[in-house]
Amino acid sequence: MDYQKRRRLLKEKLRRKNIDVLLVAQPENRRYLSGYQADDHSAQESSGVLLIPARGRSVLLTDFRYQVQAEQQSDLPVTLYRRGLLQLLQTLLGEYNTRTLGFESDYTLYSTSVKLAALAKRLHLDLAPCDNLVESMRIVKEEAELAVIRESVALNEQIFTNLFSSLSPEMSERQVARTIENMAFEAGCDGISFAPIVAAGPSGAMPHAHPSASPIGRERPITIDMGVRLNGYCSDMTRNFVLGDPDDTYLAVHRLVRKAQIAGIKAIREGVSVGQVDRAAREVIAKGGYGKYFGHALGHGVGLAVHEDPRLSGRSRRKLRRDMVVTVEPGIYLPGWGGVRLENMVIVREDHGEVINRDQTWLDI
Amino acid sequence: MDYQKRRRLLKEKLRRKNIDVLLVAQPENRRYLSGYQADDHSAQESSGVLLIPARGRSVLLTDFRYQVQAEQQSDLPVTLYRRGLLQLLQTLLGEYNTRTLGFESDYTLYSTSVKLAALAKRLHLDLAPCDNLVESMRIVKEEAELAVIRESVALNEQIFTNLFSSLSPEMSERQVARTIENMAFEAGCDGISFAPIVAAGPSGAMPHAHPSASPIGRERPITIDMGVRLNGYCSDMTRNFVLGDPDDTYLAVHRLVRKAQIAGIKAIREGVSVGQVDRAAREVIAKGGYGKYFGHALGHGVGLAVHEDPRLSGRSRRKLRRDMVVTVEPGIYLPGWGGVRLENMVIVREDHGEVINRDQTWLDI
Incomplete structure (x- = not known):
């Protein structure tokens, strides 16, 4: 990846916005601009900051x-x-001839901003909360990034295929999740992009269920939502199926979710608002009579972070741009019964949405 | 755990501080006060907030x-x-007759604080950044918490013992780390408390090394830093050893680190400052001639979070209180050679530090 080019673009932005120095603390932003891969242990424990001067x-x-x-x-x-960082900044900022110091308002803690404000006051600087400076670059993927994302998706699918053929009703949700992690490890990924969701029967009614010690069982809906990270880039896919024979409810719900997913994907192209895409899928589910059982947004961007902009939310008028990568993942969640969610990843093209996924397991049933 | 009692204590605090409603967003604080176990997916993605009114x-x-x-x-x-949360707050806060709204300054993002300020303005409320209200309760452990922490430590040690007997020089750092995760899974923990550190040879010079695909090998220092989570409570232990015969350098460095660890543990009791404890260990390493190769604090609190207050930092004058739980983990890191770190967990008692760990693998050599 061409970190220097990215920093050059960011610096141009900083000059346009009259920010002399930007502190970049968000881990994916740091990696995007420098290759540094460390994650932060928690919101309170930073593993570093990039200091990017406009000049x-x-x-x-x-x-x-x-x-x-x-x-x-x-x-x-x-x-x-x-x-501590603040003592070092006090020394360094003088060297950059800084008048305006920018920080990431969407990652910096309030308590840290108070300390930065005190530092800025001591040094007679203006402090500028910034948002979206690096994220707005990350949101549109370069060709090299798309290539790695494709590999990440392909590897995730390969793992799912192997997993699927090894499933049996006696396995617990936790065992299935553990198997996914081990397969990702064997496949040589950096790791998983999030803790796998394996939810059978009623658990599937929780979109963010934790895998339990219960067996996945037969003749009930099973949701598997999984992703890996490859050279930093995430994949994210959900499949839904039944071991044994699905009943009529399952077939009807699954087919409706798949229809909604296809409608969402068909709505994707450059220039369309994310709200339009969300509504295209949501209307299908509403017309099918399950509107109130689809309570989350249709999808989200994927890249160095598994959840990033743009969110495919019905309330947003944000426009899709070429080479964004988003998930399309409608779901229907019926308390007491379970859930069905289907998720693919899609590249926004000039005149269509290009589905990255090749896996067809139980998609059209 | 008695969540109601904890909330009662917090509410007394709120009344003393004239805060009518506190928003609790930090995941471990939420769990401590309500039992709700969800983690936040990232700093930007909350899985919920407790609204705690003084009355x-x-x-x-x-x-x-x-x-x-x-x-x-x-x-x-x-x-x-x-x-969204803000719309709901706008409705709810009226019902509580709120004049002052508190938020956690050490977990809330700057961007969120700006939105809260706008909400407060609309509702004619004062907005009060709060820190340490719940953390200062969590820092001293209840008997029931100590019991679970002991179990978590014992389980972690059992896993380490099994792991140790299964190690061979051909295994890669990643395989060892993966084995730890699988053993923790088999043992029925909630999960691991952090990604295991397995660092052999020169990698051990990085205190936060990522496990690599290289074999751990023979005749070189191996650091394993691992912990599990049991009913929410974390354990955290580091052992350092050599497969085969340690050379004189290893023996000297290991013995010095162990001596420093013992000195640190001996300094622990109620009323002593954390700086004193840090210095007790640090002086041993400095006198041994390795002072500049021990670049981090001596330890940290452990509880629902694997890293929490109090930090055993030489710069702090904070006093230890009875029933705090801290790690004591001095280390020596030699670039090009590797590192040795030894970590136990200790309960602060009235007149001594009670080491929770029983595992003696390679401690005194």
Whole structure:
């Protein structure tokens, strides 16, 4: 990936917005701009910050624990803070001739912003909350990124195919989830992109169910939502099926969800609003009589993060742009019975949505 | 756990601080106060908020995706937001006769605080950033919590013992890490408390190394840092050893780290500052000539979060209190050679530190 080019584009933005230095703390943004792969242990524990000046040399700031990783993975010079980031910033910002310091308002904690404000006051700087500066670059994928995403999807599908052929009704939801993780490991992925959802029977009525110790069983709906990460890029796919013979309810619900998914995919092309896409799928489910059982948005962007912009939400008028990558995942969730969700990943093209997935397991039944 | 009692204590605090309603968004704080176990998918994706009034009925606010889980796990009434948290708050806050609305400054994003400020303005409320209200309760463990932590530590040790006897030099760091995860799964834990660190040879010089595809090998230092989660409570332990015969460097470094660990543990008791404990261990390593190769704090609190307060940092004068639980984990990291870190968990008692760990693998060599 061409980190330098990305930073050049970001710096142009900073100059247009009169921001002299931007602090980039969000882990996927850091990786996108520098190759540094560390995640943050939690919202309160940063593994580093990029200091990107509108003019001059960028630098990766981190602490002792991440020094070697930072130096190995990033193309930026690494500077360590020994007594906290703020002390180091106080020293460094002078060197950049900074008047306006930007920070990511959508990742920085309120408590951190208060400390930054105090620092800015001491240094007579303006502090500028920024949002979406890097995310708006990440939202449209480069060709090299699309290639890796395709590989990530293909690998995820291969794992699902192997998994599917090894399923038996006696396996617990947790065992199935564990098998997915082990298969992802064997396949040489970086890891999974989120903890797999394996939900059988009534559990499937929870879109974000935790795998339980109960057997997945026969003759009831099973939802498997899984993804892997390959060279940083995520895949995300949901399949829904029954071991044994599906009953009429299952067939009807599944076919309606699939119809809605196809309608959503058909609505995708450059220039269409995300709300239109969401509604195209939602109307199918509403007309089928299950409108109130589809309570979440139709999909979300996927890239370095498994959930990123754009959200395919009915309330948004945001327009789709070429080479965005989104999921299309309508679902119907019936308390006491279970759920059906089908999820594919789609590239936004000029005049259509290109489905990345090839796996057809139980899609058209 | 007695969630109601904890909420009662928190409400007393709120009344003393003249906060009419506190929003609790931090996942471990939510769980501590209500039993609701969902994690947040990321800093930007909340799975719910507790609304805790100084007077009146508390409620758990979440969305459709988490409804069933919230209702099953929490002892609070659950209210769903369909058009976002802020819209629901606008309705609910009127019912509580709110003048001052508190939020967690150390978990809330700056961008969210801006939205809360706008809401507060519309409703003519004061907005109060709060920190440490729930964390300061969590920091001292109840007897029931200590019992679960002991079980979590014992289980983690059992897994390590099984792992240790199954190690061979040909296994890759990743395979060892994967084995730990599978053993934790088989043992019936909720899961691991963090991705295991398995670092052999030079990798061990990175305190936060990612397991690689390289074999762990013979005659070189191997660091394994692992923990499990049991009923929510974390364990965290590091062992360091050599497959085959350790050389003189290894023996010297390991013994020095162990000596530092013992000095740290001996310094622990109620009323001592965390800085004193850190220094007790650090001085041993400094006197041994390796001072600059121990670049992180001595330890951290453990509970519902694997990293929580108090940090055993040399710069802090915070006092230890009875029934805090902390790790003691000095390390020496030599670039090009590797590292040695030894970590046990300790309960702060009136007149001593009680080591929870029983595992002695390679501790005194």
